[in-house]
Amino acid sequence: MDPIEKAIRSAFEKGNADDKAFRENVYRKAFAALDRALQANPNLTVEAAINRRKVLQAKIVEIETEFIPAVRAAEPELPDPLAGAFEMRMEPGTAPTIAAPEVSIEPDGTRQHQAGPGDLGAFDVRGELAPPSESGTIDREPSVLPDPDASRTRRRRRPLAVFFIIASLAALIGMGFLFAFQTGLFKSPAERDTSVPNPPSTAEGEDFIPENEEPPVLSSQPGEDRAWIGIFSPSDATSVSAPTDTTAEAMEDESGNFFRIRSGETGSAIVFDVGQGVLEQIAGKKATFDIVARAAEGQETEMAVDCNFGELGDCGRKRYAVGYEKADFLFELTLPAKSPGAGGTIAIVSDFANQGKAVDIYEIKVSVGP
Known part of the structure; x- marks a missing residue:
């Protein structure tokens, strides 16, 4: 078991892991601890920082899937435990965190994505970009018969989706440059503050450590x-x-x-x-x-x-x-x-x-x- 999964599961043992709010709190603390570790290590590249967040997010998604069957059996309609667990933010002196999409689980077991501002839709089983429905959800089940009107709607929305994808990538790159500027990655070694020795980038003591763990x-x-x-x-x-x-x-x-x-x-x-x-x-x-x-x-x-x-x-x-x-x-x-x-x-x-x-x-x- 890798250190990230071990730390999260150890945190679960401190409370009721079946409680969605408790798990969300553990996940938030995981991302907060990772942010502190990244900020304390100015030698870490932007690409490496983003990769560490992706690894943490993937591990949380993997762990959270273990609780989905229990949620379906106990509650007919309940938001996904990951909904709202993370938020994309860029505050002065902090590194960007990665936002997780909100999803819900319907009574019939269908997992749906909750559409929000700037939602680009989701890929259905045919590999096409499906637009949000009027109810604000995106059905991931394929339709039995093709719908010509739906196909025309998708074609009309594709340029807008491409625009949002480009805008999102530009925003991500911009935040990466801002993070690099704030941590002094663009400075020469002589200009960086070396008054306190920085820890090595591979130091296990600065990996994810949830609070009270x-x-x-x-x-x-x-x-x-x-x-x-x-x-x-x-x-x-x-x-x-x-x-x-x-x-x-x-x-x-x-x-x-x-x-x-x-x-x-x-x-x-x-x-x-x-x-x-x-x-x-x-x-x-x-x-x-x-x-x-x-x-x-x-x-x-x-x-x-x-x-x-x-x-x-x-x-x-x-x-x-x-x-x-x-x-x-x-x-x-x-x-x-x-x-x-x-x-x-x-x-x-x-x-x-x-x-x-x-x-x-x-x-x-x-x-x-x-």
Whole structure:
């Protein structure tokens, strides 16, 4: 199961998947999360961004078809669960999202398309463009006998349909250029803002993450059968370094002990020491790091993680959407077989947007695999 389908189905488990409104909310959040990921990655081309939206839309349509038989049996006439799930919009500072057509399911099981402003009709089973009916729906069932009047009507409307197709393509191209301009794709490398390192375009940590869902994991999940090596626990405050414009405070509630960290307005990170002995144990091996955390004060945030392991290298920049629930945020590294020479660090920015949001850190640990 690919990460997109897995994330959507995991979101369904949090509520009533048979509820159309609940599913539509999950789909909207999926597109919103994809938009945030695309905006955070200015190196991504317009074509790649459009393809990612098409892949997400196709996967949603595939999942939604599983609920159609249940809708037919329970309700004689009900709009398609995808109707209104998405909207085409282009707001300043955001990327365009793809709109899904509205459809309905008739009592006899016929699936019909709801015509709207600028509707171009739909292809019937004979491959011809059928115009909307006066009721605002387009029947996808072929007529038994040919209708000469209907054929003449279709021929008259074909020029108008071609015009709308051309206009739609022009609008899509225009929005693509606007998206490219806003994200700085037309600028030279010297003109782009490089004050904050951009994550790689293939980083799984920035793929679709629905709200209140755990982030995707590279290959492993935390489990009781793993032998974990502790890096940080709330009982040891000496391994935490907080710059002047940041805070790190030991706290406790019904969920247990934790450190509440808050980044400064300058985006400074709170640093957690990784002992030299820990690095020596994982050198030359495949290591899985686990940061157990949650968003503080009921405010969801985006957490950024950087590593510096001296002679063993770094982990690159990782970014995670952190929700209200305590969760495991993991990443994997294959470290070179050499002596680290010294200890290392893991630096965490609690709010990548620099809005002052905090994160509760319960534990940082690492385990090694074969």
